[in-house]
Amino acid sequence: MTQREAISLNCPLCLTSFESEVLSHVLATGQDTDGRLHFHDDDPLPSFIHTCPTCLFTASRNAFHVHLGSEEIFRVRGFLEKFEAPQTPSERYMLMARVMDHYRRDDPIFPANAWLTASWCARQEGLRDREQECQRRALRWFDEDLRLALAHFEERTYLTFLVGELNRRVGEFARAKEYFNAVPTLVNPSSPEDRFLVTMAVLQKHYAGQQTHVNTRVPQEFINRGLYLRHFRTRLEQGATRPEVSAV
């Protein structure tokens, strides 16, 4: 059952102390084909990031514990001054993503994932244009990640599927099919997870062939067998503990 926990955070930019909340023990019950999980109770996504009420620094809980140099603090605060306080989950993720566009260019997975999560929140809020804008921005970074070959091999297979799926969702059907076609060439045939990914690529290629960009879900038969599309959680968590914020 979902649990709520009140937490205290200190902003690394402006030193404001404030209260926030995290959800734990969330139970996933399904997944959209771009990786967005669905939950039994409340959606925990809004509680994965926190916004400083003074300077609007918005980041994961871990990022509030990093030590930033005075020059980085000055730059990020100056950047944040251009923005109004975000009101909705998608606005908060978009603000985090905009900061990462500038200050986490060392690893495209950070801005890519922030934009992807913003698109999930926009979908939840029924904002289709915003969802697609965020998907396009995520795509640019995921493409960059593939180009730089930063991801290890297993992750690259999933990234290829995801880039295909995001292309389908923004209406780039021919490009989507190219990526879906590439998935079977990358997998390890003895891995059940990889075989699942190939099945999903075939399914989503079918939708791309029909030129439909609607939201689709992972068939429940896979979810019941514990097969979910993978996230980049490990890589993100490793990165979140890194002490530096790379400058432009």
Ligand SMILES: [Zn+2]
């Ligand atoms: Zn602050």
